[in-house]
Amino acid sequence: MNTSDQQIKLIQDDGRVFVDMPDGDDHVCASCGACCNHFRVSFYVGEIAGGLAEDxxxxxxxxxIPITxxxxxxxxxxxxxxxxxCFEGEVGKSSRCSIYHHRSSTCREFYVHDExxxxxxxxxxxxxxNGLPPLTAISIK
Incomplete structure (x- = not known):
């Protein structure tokens, strides 16, 4: 597996680890989209733009949509x-998030491969x- 399958870790002040995908269309997520079409993506309302703070x-x-x-x-x-x-594309063929840089912490914390x-x-x-084959482990250097 090539290094483009690895995510970019961003450690937050509170210790949470967010992950970003490398630029380009060759990352495994760019041809998947299964998570966007399987899980409920819930998060704290304070993450909504204009939520708790005007800016x-x-x-x-x-x-x-509101949950609670x-x-x-x-x-x-x-x-x-x-x-x-916000999912654009077709599961298993091409996928992207239309709000990628504004996605919730739930999405930011979702990783493909662990450390x-x-x-x-x-x-x-x-x-x-979603009928896709399982992923295999990758070599981390």
Missing amino acids: AIGVPADKV PFYAAMAGTNQEKPRCV LGQPNPACQTARAA
């Missing part, structure tokens, strides 16, 4: 057959549910 940068308010007074979800993911409204190069079990579940 907040975050998930566009027109892309979310404190939690929201990406529209389209809180249904029997989830499909995030040892092992596939994320949740990613494997989403891939299987």
